Amino acid sequence: MKKIYLDVAGKMHSLYNEMINYPPEGYEFISEQVSWDKRSKSISNTDFIYSFQKNVLGKLMPVNIAKAYLDRFKKIPPDVDLTYSSGHLVFREEPWIIDLEFVTHLTGYSYRHFKRYRRTVEKILKSENCKKIMPWTDAGKKTILLTIKDKEILDKVETVHLAVHKKNFTKQYDEDKIKLLFVGSANIPKDFDIKGGKEVLEAFSKLNENYDNLELVIRSYVPPQMEEKYKKVKNIKVIDNIVPWAELEAEFKSADIFLFPSHNTPGLAILDAMSYELPVITTDVWANPELVSDGETGFVIKKSDKIQYYTENFIPNWSAPKSLEVIKKITDPNVVKELVEKAGILIEDGSLRKKMGKAGRQEIETGKFSIEERNEKLKNVFDEATGR
Numbered sequence: 001m002k003k004i005y006l007d008v009a010g011k012m013h014s015l016y017n018e019m020i021n022y023p024p025e026g027y028e029f030i031s032e033q034v035s036w037d038k039r040s041k042s043i044s045n046t047d048f049i050y051s052f053q054k055n056v057l058g059k060l061m062p063v064n065i066a067k068a069y070l071d072r073f074k075k076i077p078p079d080v081d082l083t084y085s086s087g088h089l090v091f092r093e094e095p096w097i098i099d100l101e102f103v104t105h106l107t108g109y110s111y112r113h114f115k116r117y118r119r120t121v122e123k124i125l126k127s128e129n130c131k132k133i134m135p136w137t138d139a140g141k142k143t144i145l146l147t148i149k150d151k152e153i154l155d156k157v158e159t160v161h162l163a164v165h166k167k168n169f170t171k172q173y174d175e176d177k178i179k180l181l182f183v184g185s186a187n188i189p190k191d192f193d194i195k196g197g198k199e200v201l202e203a204f205s206k207l208n209e210n211y212d213n214l215e216l217v218i219r220s221y222v223p224p225q226m227e228e229k230y231k232k233v234k235n236i237k238v239i240d241n242i243v244p245w246a247e248l249e250a251e252f253k254s255a256d257i258f259l260f261p262s263h264n265t266p267g268l269a270i271l272d273a274m275s276y277e278l279p280v281i282t283t284d285v286w287a288n289p290e291l292v293s294d295g296e297t298g299f300v301i302k303k304s305d306k307i308q309y310y311t312e313n314f315i316p317n318w319s320a321p322k323s324l325e326v327i328k329k330i331t332d333p334n335v336v337k338e339l340v341e342k343a344g345i346l347i348e349d350g351s352l353r354k355k356m357g358k359a360g361r362q363e364i365e366t367g368k369f370s371i372e373e374r375n376e377k378l379k380n381v382f383d384e385a386t387g388r
Contacts (some may be wrong), residue, residue, distance in 0.1 A: 002386060005080040006031040007096075009067045010119050015162055015267050017084065022165055022371045024379035029084070030077055041056050064088040065117055068124075081250035081386045082131075089124045089323070094383055097132040100162065102143040104205025104315055114147070116315035118165075125153045131385035134160040136266070139287035139314065158364050158381070161290075163374035164271045166365045169253060171277045171357065177213050178347055180204065181255035181278070183248075183269055184220030190328075192220050194318060195269075196283070198331045201226060202340040203259070205233045211347055219243075219253050254278040256353060257346050259269055259299075261329050261339050264309060264318045266313035279353055281342050285309055285334065293368075297360035299342040304332035 006016060006029045018373070020029045044335040068089040076083065083096035087105045090096040100106060106121055114121065125133060125148075133156045135141040138173070141159045148154060182200045185191035192198070197220055204216045239251070259271035260266070260281045265287040273280050274291075280298035282288045286309065288298065294300040303309065307326050311317045316363035346353045363369050382388070 002027050002081040002382070002388070003077075003079055003171060004029050004382065005076050005083045007071075007076075007083050007088075007090065008086045009279045013267060014159065018162070018164055018268075018371070019378075022163075022375070024025060024375040024382060027382055030080070034159060037297045057094070062110060062117075064106055064108050064112045065120075067111070069241070082150070082382060090119065090129070091124065093129065095129055095131055097128065097134065097381060097385055099134040099136065100140065101136055102140040102315055103147045104143075104312070106138060106313055109319055112314055115216060121227065122148060122150055122153060122277045125156070126150060130156065134266075134381070135289050136160070136162050139265070139290060143313055143315050146233070147315070150265045158373060158377070160377045160381070161369055162268060163165055163274050163369050163371045164268060164364055165371055167275050167361075169276075172254070173350075173354070176256070176257070177215055178211075178260050179215045179217060179271070180343065181251060182206075182218050182220065182259045183273075184218070187219050189223065192222060192226070193221070193328045194263050194324070195266070196259070196263065198226065199261045199335050199339055200232050200259045201233075201236075202331055202336045203261075203343065205230060205238065205349070206336070206340050207343055208235060210344070214347070217255065219248060219251060224353075249276075251283070252278070257281065259339070259343065263289070263323075264304070264316065265311070271364060274369070275364040277361040279346055279356035279358040279360065280345075281339060284388035286314075286319075293359075293363075297356055297363060299345075301335065301338040301342060304330065304335050306330050306332055 004027055006020065008016065009302045039055045064087060068091050068110055073089045082152060083090055083094055085096055085098040087100045089106060102383055104111050104114045108115055111347065124130065130245065133144065134158065135144060138159050144157050145154060179326065182197060184195045184197055208214055215235045219224055219241050219343065220237055253276055255278055258278040260270060260280060260282045262283060265285060272289045274297060282298065282300060283293050283303040284300050285303045287299050292298045292300055293360060308317055308323060317323050
């Protein structure tokens with residue numbers, strides 16, 4: 001059994017649980033919280049301090065680069081065959097691979113920082129120690145291909161899609177009620193806006209006028225002004241606190257449609273919904289059309305033309321302060337209109353709803369986003385990197 005050291009910066013994203021719990025055959029993941037990671041994790045758990053770190057300290061040097069420098073002399077666990085880095089460079093003399101969301105993930109999601117540290121980034125990626133560069137999506141790969149021109153680096157780039165495990169349950173349907181589900185974050189306020197929460201509430205208020213058998217469940221922090229605006233809309237259930245997974249899973253299992261008109265591409269939210277046999281309605285922002293096949297596993301609606309979603313080279317811009325401010329202020333009526341139209345189609349056509357849900361679940365269980373497909377790619381990467 002070969003050991004892969006999972007080297008994370010700060011709080012480990014839940015997507016890595018899907019690798020730790022379901023590794024490729026012949027490999028196991030090990031990880032540890034070293035001093036830097038513990039400090040970073042504690043910072044991440046406090047919104048004010050995290051904001052200070054990102055917006056003030058991050059202007060001087062991105063966390064990802066700072067970690068790389070500070071970890072140059074870190075002793076990794078013994079008997080490790082390969083280091084798997086989550087979005088940060090590795091300066092140590094050891095074989096390593098890296099995954100990333102898009103190219104500026106390496107420099108704290110800042111294109112300005114990327115341009116500043118470009119020579120360092122390219123030098124480390126070009127080194128013999130770096131064996132593979134694995135974007136989560138083809139959209140992420142595109143940002144690398146458009147930004148970096150060195151062939152030695154580009155030859156190392158291969159998309160490895162995220163995956164979630166199969167769910168062992170039989171989908172049950174309530175013939176009297178149709179439940180729509182939106183999942184954001186209970187502890188990150190800005191997530192409500194960036195994941196399309198405003199559009200969901202506005203669309204549901206209109207859908208509720210046309211249908212008398214609907215329920216909307218929102219698992220997210222909801223801004224007070226939004227609660228006030230829609231307090232008279234019936235059949236809305238808000239779960240605005242952190243709940244046990246079993247409780248959230250029950251909402252996924254009993255839902256009929258997953259609404260996610262987001263202004264970004266999420267890590268696992270859409271794939272989680274598909275794993276519970278839910279048709280998904282999302283926007284055509286960045287990699288979302290990779291996750292949802294329009295007309296097959298759900299609907300992909302047009303993104304707002306009032307928001308600048310990208311900077312240069314298809315690099316997402318949704319987390320920039322100016323973009324966030326626009327996203328917070330605007331509820332695009334065109335997005336809401338199409339969301340209502342597509343949701344209406346699924347509400348009225350139960351057989352289509354079920355067909356799309358089953359198609360999405362199949363993508364998770366045996367298709368592009370299955371553990372098996374991901375592990376086949378990872379095993380090839382690990383075998384090549386470790387000389388197996």
